Amino acid sequence: MNRRDFLAKSSAPVVAVCAACLGACSKSSSGSSAPANVNFNVDLGTQLTTVGASLVQSGVIVVRTASGNTTTSFTAVQVACTHEGTAINWNNGSNRFICPNHGANFSATGAVLLGPATRNLKQYNIAITGNTLTVTG
Ligand code: FES
Numbered sequence: 795m796n797r798r799d800f801l802a803k804s805s806a807p808v809v810a811v812c813a814a815c816l817g818a819c820s821k822s823s824s825g826s827s828a829p830a831n832v833n834f835n836v837d838l839g840t841q842l843t844t845v846g847a848s849l850v851q852s853g854v855i856v857v858r859t860a861s862g863n864t865t866t867s868f869t870a871v872q873v874a875c876t877h878e879g880t881a882i883n884w885n886n887g888s889n890r891f892i893c894p895n896h897g898a899n900f901s902a903t904g905a906v907l908l909g910p911a912t913r914n915l916k917q918y919n920i921a922i923t924g925n926t927l928t929v930t931g
Contacts, residue, residue: 828874828915829853829854829872829916832852832854832929832930832931833928833930834851834854834928835926835927835928835929836849836851836928836929837925837926838863838922838925838926838927842856842857842858842927844858845858845859845860845861845886846858846859846884848883848884850873851929852929853872853873854870854871854872854873855871855872855873855881855882855884856870856920857869857870857884857902859886859902863922863925863927865921865922868922868927869902869903869917869920870917870918870919870920871891871915871916871917872916872918875895875898875915876898876906876911876913876914876915877898877909877910877911877912878895880893880894880895880896881894882894882898882915889901889902890902890907891904893911896910897910898911900914904916904917916931917931918931919931
């Protein structure tokens with residue numbers, strides 16, 4: 795087999811391997827995408843009753859950051875870290891989200907404060923009617 799024959803016969807598997815590698819690489823570098831078409835309710839009579847409390851639903855973490863049932867007392871952002879998708883946690887002492895995987899920090903509104911993440915978390919809309927908090931976005 796000469797060089798030309800070898801290249802002609804071996805190029806298809808090489809292309810397939812490269813395509814698989816690119817798919818894997820793009821997955822890990824893109825972290826995770828934020829959930830779309832989110833719409834759910836939280837009963838503030840029984841949930842998120844204490845400052846610092848959080849819950850996760852539909853790929854969104856909702857946190858009570860202050861007392862009182864007003865929209866400024868809560869925040870809602872995507873739970874998946876924008877670095878590699880690990881679920882973030884709320885740290886009430888530092889008033890920020892921290893990723894337990896590689897240590898990225900995000901503000902209460904989802905802005906990157908510390909890498910390795912480079913993209914902000916998506917923030918969701920909050921509305922409150924009576925004891926019902928609604929998350930949309
Ligand atoms: S997955 Fe969150 S910092 Fe890496």
